[in-house]
Amino acid sequence: MDVQRKKGVIEICVLAALKRGPSYGYRIISNVSSCIEISESTLYPILRRLEANGCVSTYSEEYNGRTRKYYKIEQPGLDKVQAFLNESEEMRKIYSFVENA
Amino acid sequence: MRNSGQVPLHLLPGDYRMNKETFLKELAKNLESLSTGEREKVIEYYSEMICDREENGKTEETVIQDLGSPSDIAQQIYAEYKKASETRPAQTPVTSSPGEPQYTAEGDVKKIILSAQNIHVDVRSVPEGKIRVLFDPLPTDKVYVSESNGVYTFTHSISFIQLVRPVPRTQRHYS
DSSP: OOHHHHHHHHHHEEEHHHTTTTEEHHHHHHHOOOTTTOOHHHHHOOOOOOOOTTSSSEEEEEEEEEEEEEEEEEEHHHHHHHHHHHHHHHHHHHHHEEEEE | OOSSSOEEEEEOOTTOOHHHHHHHHOOOOOTTTTTTTHHHHHHHHHHHHHHHHHHHTTOOOHHHHHHHOHHHHHHHHHHHHHHHHHSOOOOOEOOOSSSOOOOOOOSOOEEEEEEOSOOOOEEETTTTTTTEEEOOOOOOOOEEEEEEEEEEEEEEEEEEEESSSOGGGGOOOBB
């Protein structure tokens, strides 16, 4: 997949993973990697950007004697997921046009 | 046969194996140009990742290997920051008023450029890692401050202006 496109898709997948509830880095990677390849170094800038855009908020919790940072999806993030879903009908049309060429 | 072009070489000292501690140290070293806060965020993120991976049954060595080299990670992070700063709107110039002639830097200070005429300007580091840019008082003059990607430009003159953002020692560079 094209790099830019993959980045955008991963971002949506991260938000989708957070739609199920607040999560932390390792668990986000575990969830998302079931559908698309994602590494720690790919996830970091995505989380940072989502936080800067207000799509997610963060909080810390104690776990096993250390801190774990949790990410929680916020309304702009939910809107982004919805916008992506709204695109799917349009994309399906484009795919079928390309397939039948 | 191999092409005669350049072959990338990765040289590592003989028995050098990174553990969690040396990995994080190396990563921090590679991120020196970031602000302390941003750097700490990255380190916390990777530190948490390493712990979680280990707790899920991987050895420290495998975890470090899987993460890739600290310099590659740093490169990726810098590339991301560069992109973000390019899309950030330019800061509106600030005019200092003689009453409260203080300007607070919003981001990291990487470089300070001063432009002044017939006026004494003093730039020095003050306690707590701050940098103070001091102009000799001339109440009728004005100083404009603008910032772009950590480069602060001061154009001519007023009482004094203080940058109240800690600046890592290694990045101090005046011109």
